[in-house]
Amino acid sequence: MIGECEPFSTYPRTYDLIHVSSIESLLKDQASGQNRCNLVDLMVEMDRILRPEGTVVLRDTPEVIERVARVAGALRWRPTIYDKDPESHGREKILVSTKTFWKL
Known part of the structure; x- marks a missing residue:
């Protein structure tokens, strides 16, 4: 069974960047x-x-990045996936996703 996520303590702030x-x-x-x-x-x-x-920058495996990008799209964020620096070793990718401003 999956437990409850604990909310991040942010009061009274909001953020422009999450890494x-x-x-x-x-x-x-x-x-x-x-x-x-x-x-x-x-x-x-x-x-x-x-x-x-605001923007989220996330580094993780390609599989996790793909899952996050799908959820980001459902939240109306604009996700873009980048390959990690080619000179570095490892399988990481980087997701940069911007939360859109909803207009009614």
């Missing part, structure tokens, strides 16, 4: 390895604290 390296570390309890929450819950919480036209 995450390995989103899996936020989803799993480090001691037990069990899931604390799911990706959608975490990204909805990020959406809550991110100002309109």
Whole structure:
């Protein structure tokens, strides 16, 4: 069973930039390895604290980046995926996603 995500303490602030390296570390309890929450819950919480036209920069594996990009699109963020610096070793990709300003 997946537990509840704890909300980030942000009062009275919102943010223009959120940087995450390995989103899996936020989803799993480090001691037990069990899931604390799911990706959608975490990204909805990020959406809550991110100002309109704010940006999320995320580094992770290609598989995780693809999952995050799908959720970002559903939240009406504009996701763009980049390859990591080719001279670095590893399989990381970088997602840069901007929260859109909704107009009615």
